[in-house]
Amino acid sequence: MAKTDRLHRRQDFLKAxxxxxxxxxPSFGICLAPNxxxxxxxxxxxxxxxxxxxRRNRVKRLLREFFRRHKGMLPSVxxxxxxKKGAAELSYPQVEEELSQVLVKDKNRKPPSR
Numbered sequence: 001m002a003k004t005d006r007l008h009r010r011q012d013f014l015k016a017x018x019x020x021x022x023x024x025x026p027s028f029g030i031c032l033a034p035n036x037x038x039x040x041x042x043x044x045x046x047x048x049x050x051x052x053x054x055r056r057n058r059v060k061r062l063l064r065e066f067f068r069r070h071k072g073m074l075p076s077v078x079x080x081x082x083x084k085k086g087a088a089e090l091s092y093p094q095v096e097e098e099l100s101q102v103l104v105k106d107k108n109r110k111p112p113s114r
Contacts, residue, residue: 028087
């Protein structure tokens with residue numbers, strides 16, 4: 001994943017969370033905020049309550065893979081995904097199903113930029 005595809009600074013996270021719309025699934029909290037970069041950017045929040053580093057890193061890998069596969073269908077937004085407690089037990093198809101429901105719903109409100 002390229003450096004331009006990620007949110008790095010705390011300031012960017014706080015701005016996106018203050019301005020963005022929030023959506024919730026059983027395993028994730030999602031915040032979508034418009035950006036001016038022209039492409040979607042991903043920020044991940046995976047806390048220690050999910051388990052040890054191996055489990056947290058697995059959740060982050062699954063979320064990055066979803067972003068990589070669906071990046072072309074997303075509008076120009078800052079996408080922050082916050083993992084909830086049950087996220088560590090999910091497989092990739094389950095992650096894809098949960099996130100697609102929310103992002104497809106938002107995509108219908110705002111056409112994606114390609």
